Amino acid sequence: MAGSTGTKMLHRNCLIRTKNTPLKSAARTVLQLRSLVTIFLALSCFITLFSCARKQGKIIGIKIYHYDGDVRLLAQKWKDIGINTAFVSEDLAANNSFREVLQQNAIPVYVIFPVFFNPGELASDSTLYALTDRGKIAKDGWVEFVCPSRENYRAQQIAAAKRLVSDLKPDGISLDFIRQFVFWEKIYEGRSAETIPRACYCSHCLSDFSMKTGVTLPDTFNSVKEKADHLVRYHDARWNRYRTELITSMAQEIFRQVKKIKPAIRVCLHAVPWRETDFDGAAIRVAAQDLKMLSAFTDYVSPMCYAGMLRRDPKWISSVVEDMNHRASDKILPSIQVYDEADSTTFDRDDFATCVREALAEPSLGVVFWSWPLFDKDPARMDIAKAAVGNH
16 A cells, blocks of 8 residues: 555656646746846846947047137037037137136147148258158148158157146047148049159158168169169058158157157047048058058048048948048048038038048047138038937
8 A cells, every 4th residue: 555655646746847848848948038128128228238338438629729709608609518528729729718718618629739740840940851852842832841861850759748748638639631742632533543743752851761671772863863763663562651651650659759748648640531442542552551551550540531621422421431441440530621611502401411420430439620710611510410409
């Protein structure tokens, strides 16, 4: 009987386990689903918060070089538009009342620092001029450049950048004209690459290149053009490397020196708005801005995407940002034109609205408006900027 009873109890326990197994399995499934839902919701919240953080972190900048009006009113207008960063001249950065109001409104100040564009220095010493491949001094209209290989001038500019950061204590420094000579503002789509002048071919650059590379030029050459043609034909890659290293090393030294003085300072670099293959690789071949190298020595790269001035479709802006992002990942902060004084009819309000949207599209870090006085030419564009910025 005992064996029979034990067998019955064992059989009953097995039945109970068999009957309860589907219920337990279902319960486990429900718990697993709840866990998955919880994880999904948590991830959704994280993604939403991350997205919001990116949007809140967009830099909405304005370039301004002179101002003698009510700074408090100016700051209110900027905040109404959504402008949160000012790129200013050294004179404005040195204006205590201007800086005080911007600080009260939590608007960081970046000082625009021209590197190789220096008309004043060239007026006092014309031997500093860069020289083009046609043997002409690097001057075209208002654009005039110092040769980037002159050690004394380079040291002088590095010292000036250090002094600026030490004295004015800006939130950032924005390096302008840090390239080889080119009047890119007058180079339009469709321009033949070989017609764009290149620099610098002065005797100092040629001697420095020969010393650093061992490349010598034939003694029979009498003109700059002959020397330039020889370099392009036989030593183009090494010559381009030399020219770009002059620019990169200057950016590197300024970056290191200002970071020593103020580790938290941000460094922005103004870039010619040329994609990698534009004008047969002119970003390197002409401007000598190698963004892959320069990106290590800057926090932001700011292509000057002035669609109206360059007669470009506004949608071109996002293509520049995307292209440059491949060379300087997560550092692209485009600058765009507000108004075209030369011809406002071909750069109307709709064009401007498109420019803002294209500039803000990912992977852009924001937008910088060039410049505040141009908003006064057509105040309606303030509302256009505000609407576009608000949607991002």
